[in-house]
Amino acid sequence: MVSANGAAYWGRHGAAGLLLRAPGPDGKAAVLLQHRAPWSHQGGTWGLPGGARDSHETAEQAAIREAIEEAGLPPDQLTVRTTVVTAEVTGWTYTTVIADADELLETVPNRESAELRWVAEDAVADLPLHPGFAASWVRLRELAASIPLLVNGQN
Template sequence: MQGDGDGWATGPDGELRWGRHGAAGLLLRAPLADGTPAVLLQHRAAWSHQGGTWALPGGARDSHESTVDAAVREAHEEAGIDVGSVAVRAQRVTSGASSGWTYTTVVADAPAPLDTTLNQESTELRWVPEDDVEAMALHSGFAQSWPSLRTRPVRMLLDTANILGSRGPTGWWRDRPGATATLLAEIAGAVPRTVELPDDVFGWVSRVEAVLEGRARTAVVDDARVPVHTAEGSGDDELARLATVTAVDADVTVVVTADRGLRDRLPRGTVALSPSAVLGWL
């Protein structure tokens, strides 16, 4: 029933938490002009709980809603967000109580900072660069969960031949340059984006570096989101070499490959993801 989640839930300790069926908020991320991520924050109205602090658009979940539906609905109601421009990436329970009450943060991306509209629950809505979030006066619950929600800049290297082979019998071998160009165009259209990494870490991928070998080196690729490295010899050798080069604008290096031999050659600290992690974007 619409609106039946509004109200306080009382736990065994007597503490009140908003949302009879729990609550959810939307962490909406979008790329700025320089490709770095910003998040949409709400300056809470003075009359609200912890008024005057900054947090995520969110609120009570109705009994018939999923946490994703509740978070997206609240962002639309409180910030006027166009729900059709929201791509959900993950969800994570960031607060809970012994009564079973939970607050779920739904992580999502938008292709660019979206227009917003205030309602009575906010005094301001602002797209804030991720690096600036911690300096703001944050709602205590959001401040506690933010370190686990923020992204780390990712340098992603793509074993392109391995990815093509993982797509199955598409006939890519008959026109390897054409199939390569098509794949990389599709990947370019899927970034920038938030990605989930091992150990519950979120990463931000603003571009994907593709390594091409053999006949694929003649593929025509002209998109800054997928810079290309052409291997004179083995693509694996080039990937292993690139993985040792420290990128000044990245905290994490990720190599996308199913090749166990290549994975064994990667420097310590490099994250290896399976091709399905990227093919799932398409």
């Protein structure tokens, strides 16, 4: 989709990404980040596994499907906590789905990822972030902090 100001947005029906949290070695939340492949849009930056929504998908379904495709995550080990629209232009939205896993899950990157890495929340802003993710990270972190991290299915 192309906005009125000429900016291009991926996905005719919007896009969604998965902000997956899990307890790190210190017990504090770590998040799974994707280092975008150099050839991709905003390649070389860090962001969330995610992408375009299909016409029949909810944001949650799209974010989980993309995380399976891009990171090899097992959907039965993800617990969705909430969703938030983190970018919006006329006719298009990007929705971030916040989910938890009981542990730092192993990942399998696809060709869209140069690397996948579990990053302590305090260290996320130290990375060269995708501009869209950078613009929403403070808000996402504050929202995530208000939702207790699930461990073994419990707060």
